[in-house]
Amino acid sequence: EADIYQTPRYLVIGTGKKITLECSQTMGHDKMYWYQQDPGMELHLIHYSYGVNSTEKGDLSSESTVSRIRTEHFPLTLESARPSHTSQYLCASRLQGTSTDTQYFGPGTRLTVL
Amino acid sequence: QKEVEQDPGPLSVPEGAIVSLNCTYSNSAFQYFMWYRQYSRKGPELLMYTYSSGNKEDGRFTAQVDKSSKYISLFIRDSQPSDSATYLCAMKAAGNKLTFGGGTRVLVKP
Numbered sequence: 727e728a729d730i731y732q733t734p735r736y737l738v739i740g741t742g743k744k745i746t747l748e749c750s751q752t753m754g755h756d757k758m759y760w761y762q763q764d765p766g767m768e769l770h771l772i773h774y775s776y777g778v779n780s781t782e783k784g785d786l787s788s789e790s791t792v793s794r795i796r797t798e799h800f801p802l803t804l805e806s807a808r809p810s811h812t813s814q815y816l817c818a819s820r821l822q823g824t825s826t827d828t829q830y831f832g833p834g835t836r837l838t839v840l
Numbered sequence: 841q842k843e844v845e846q847d848p849g850p851l852s853v854p855e856g857a858i859v860s861l862n863c864t865y866s867n868s869a870f871q872y873f874m875w876y877r878q879y880s881r882k883g884p885e886l887l888m889y890t891y892s893s894g895n896k897e898d899g900r901f902t903a904q905v906d907k908s909s910k911y912i913s914l915f916i917r918d919s920q921p922s923d924s925a926t927y928l929c930a931m932k933a934a935g936n937k938l939t940f941g942g943g944t945r946v947l948v949k950p
Contacts, residue, residue, distance in 0.1 A: 730883075766848055768942040769884070769928070785937070816883050829938065831876075831883030 729753050732817050732832035739807055740840050747802045747835045749817030757820040758800040759829065762786060762813050769816065775800055807839045843867050846929055846941030855950050859916035863929035863941045866910065870931040870939075873905050875914045878926045878943065887927075888914065919948045 730751040739745060751758070756777045761769040761784075771784030775794040789811070790804050800819075804811055814836050818829040846863045853859055861875075872891055876884035888903040890896045890912075896903045904913040912931070916923055929941040 732883075766942065766945075768842075768844070768846075768940040769938075771937055774937070818883070828886050828889065831885065833883050834881070836881070 730817060730819055730830050730832040732815075732835050734835060735833060736836050736838075738838045738840065741806075741808055743807050743839075745804050745807055745837070747815055747817075747837070749800045749802070749832055750798050751800075751819045751830070751832075752798060753819065753821070753830070754797065755819035755821045755830070756797065758794065759818040759820075760784070760790075760792060760800070760802050761816040761818065762788065763816055763834075764813050773802065807837075809839045812837060812839050841866065842942075843939050844929060844931060844941040847944055848942055850945040850947055852947045852949060853919055855919060855921060855948055857919050857948075859914075859919050859923065859946055859948070861914040861916075861927050861929075861944050861946070863912050863931075864910055865912075865931060865939075867931075867933065867939070868907075868910070869933035869936075871934055872932045873903070873912050874930040874938070875901075875903055876928040876930060876940075878928060880925075884928055916946075921948050921950050924948045 733748045760773040763769045770786035772788040773792040775781045816834045817832040820829045844865045875888040878884040893907045900917045902915040926943040928943040930938045
């Protein structure tokens with residue numbers, strides 16, 4: 727089982743609140759990713775990082791921001807949550823240089839914005 | 841049109857049956873093909889990885905890639921209730937990010 731953790735697992739908050747979704751991995755992976763997944767829909771990449779102090783936006787536009795100050799930690803922040811942000815957020819990591827693109831996923835954070 | 845198409849299901853089969861899943865894609869640059877399994881309220885986990893065309897077998901699972909038809913398949917033999925999950929195909933070109941299908945929900949009935 728992959729050593730990648732996400733907290734909280736479930737979050738229900740009101741509109742306008744600032745939230746941070748935590749993601750940590752203990753595998754020493756340099757590449758980390760955030761995906762958004764709505765029920766029955768494909769995963770959409772919203773942010774990724776290839777290492778410390780490196781962050782890029784993904785394919786799906788998102789109002790969230792990320793930071794990568796430490797290798798093992800890749801938090802995602804929403805400054806002002808809205809109902810349209812309601813979704814599941816999945817964090818993943820991968821080791822640079824591996825022959826396969828084995829992304830290890832965390833359990834996800836299910837966010838509901840009222 | 842989506843780059844990767846996958847029937848959402850649900851696909852319901854009796855225990856012991858063969859489960860057949862597939863995805864079609866449009867990007868001829870895709871070279872790496874993966875199948876992930878996702879249980880309810882969990883993150884996806886990698887099941888099978890295939891590079892380019894051909895077949896790959898791992899226990900009860902067989903992955904097939906037909907690049908000429910832009911079509912990939914996953915077969916699950918002797919299906920078990922514990923195989924009930926959503927199966928996601930994913931693929932990428934060299935150096936690029938993964939593109940996922942929408943997933944097929946599979947239900948194996950005892």
